[in-house]
Amino acid sequence: MQALRVESLSPDLSGVMLADFPRPDRAPGAVLVRVRAASLNFPDLLMTRGEYQFKPEVPFTSGLEFAGEVVEADPASGFAPGDRVMGGNKTGAFAEFASVPADKLSPMPQGMDFPAAAAMGAAYSTAFTGLVELGGLSEEQWVLVHGASGGVGLAACDLARGLGARVIATTGSASKADRIAALARPDAVIVAEGRFREQVAEVTGGALADIVFDPVGGDVFDESTRCVAFGGKLMVVGFTSGRIADISTNIPLIKGFSVVGLRAGEYARRFPERGRAINQAIRKLAEAGAITPAIDRVLPLSQWRNGFEAMARRELVGKVVFVPGG
Ligand SMILES: NC(=O)c1ccc[n+]([C@@H]2O[C@H](COP(=O)([O-])OP(=O)(O)OC[C@H]3O[C@@H](n4cnc5c(N)ncnc54)[C@H](OP(=O)(O)O)[C@@H]3O)[C@@H](O)[C@H]2O)c1
Incomplete structure (x- = not known):
């Protein structure tokens, strides 16, 4: 079968290659899935460089998440051949087949196609765990979402809107603002360069943001400390800017906000029942038409390089989905 392998760590994808490998055997207790679509996440790119917190031993098959059909399963797993499933196990998704522990899979939403299901998984569970589970989001609250053109950022905008909150989306790339506005339909899009607190204050009528959802970090995080409402939450999601910001602890004290660290995958591992409940809630929202993943391409x-390079060059608005076998 075709699989995208990271043969060695490299800053420029030179250690990554698509090649033929034997189809994996189903591991004991695992489910063998024919992958129909797999989506690219920022950590996939970081893992090719050895820059992600999870560092698999090389060589490894790339790919955090997929959607596909069950080929073989232990009856005790709760899955049967032909079931349409989504999930992943940190690596192994960019291949024609994947053997995955049953608890890393969940049923696809009814009526959803494979590319949309592959695009939805990690981005929406990150957004849901952050905004709803840890953030306690409620209707009418103001949510400020940074990196809004990204997979996680767009999912956060879409989810917040689907739940009746009010959304300000920010982007560091002015040229993406119109596409973000069309896809995420936020109340406002702000180009987050330098100081943007006054724009947030203006859009919210002075209220500022109840939740700031920040996958970008760096200068954007620094300015965000000025954009959180009293009692609000500043959520640390990631560091796509490349800089991990520092904060003086007197700032959240004086302004009365909380800084909340988000690790959506780890949260589901430590609290598996909550993880299942989160997946179910997302599935229900998708089936009700309240949320729709945005796909860039x-x-x-075989065109994996196009997707990885577009992500590295920061060109995307929405997810990249790969179809194996093509
Ligand atoms: N905490 C968690 O549980 C969790 C879970 C999943 C992912 N994450 C993290 O969330 C972040 C986003 O992941 P993703 O898959 O959504 O990535 P993505 O699709 O590539 O989106 C990242 C966005 O960040 C913005 N950005 C700002 N500065 C950037 C820079 N210097 N280089 C590249 N992008 C930059 C870009 O938006 P603009 O061009 O619009 O500014 C870009 O679209 C990553 O750091 C990832 O590790 C965290």
Whole structure:
């Protein structure tokens, strides 16, 4: 089968290659899935460089998440051949087949196609765990979402809107603002360069943001400390800017906000029942038409480089989805 392998760590994808490998055997207790679509996440790119917190031993098959059909399963797993499932196990998704522990899979939403299901998984569970589970989001609250053109950022905008909150989306790339506005339909899009607190204050009528959802970090985080409402939450989601910001502890004290660290995958591992409940809630919202993942491009896996490079060059608005076998 075709699989995208990281043969060595490299800053420029030179250690990554698509090649033929034997189909994996189903591991004991695992489910063998024919992958129909797999989506690219920022950590996939970081893992090719050895820059992600999880550092698999090389060589490894790339790919955090997929959607596909069950080929073989232990009856005790709760899955049967032909079931349409989504999930992943940190690596192994960019291949024609994947053997995955049953608890890393969940049923696809009814009526959803494989590319949308592959695009939804990690981005929406990150957004849901952050905004709803840890953030306690409620209707009419103001949510400020940074990196809004990204997979996680767009999911956070879409989810917040689907739950009746009010959304300000920010982007560091002015050229993406119109596409973000069309896809995420936020109340406002702000180009987050330098100081942007006054714009947030203006849009919210002085209220500022109840939740700031920040996958970018760096200068954007620094300015965000000025954008959180009293009693609000500043959520640390990631560091796509490349800089991990520092904060003086007197700032959250004086302004009365909380800084909340988000680790959506780890949260689901430590609290598996909550993880299942989160997946179910997302599935219900998708089936009700309240949320829809945004896809920038669907590519055959043979064009993997196009997707990885577009992500590295920060060109995307929405997810890249690969179709193996193409
Ligand atoms: N905490 C968690 O549980 C969790 C879970 C999943 C992912 N994450 C993290 O969330 C972040 C986003 O992941 P993703 O898959 O959504 O990535 P993505 O699709 O590539 O989106 C990242 C966005 O960050 C913005 N950005 C700002 N400065 C950037 C820079 N210097 N280089 C690249 N992008 C930059 C870009 O938006 P603009 O161009 O619009 O500014 C870009 O679209 C990553 O750091 C990832 O590790 C965290």
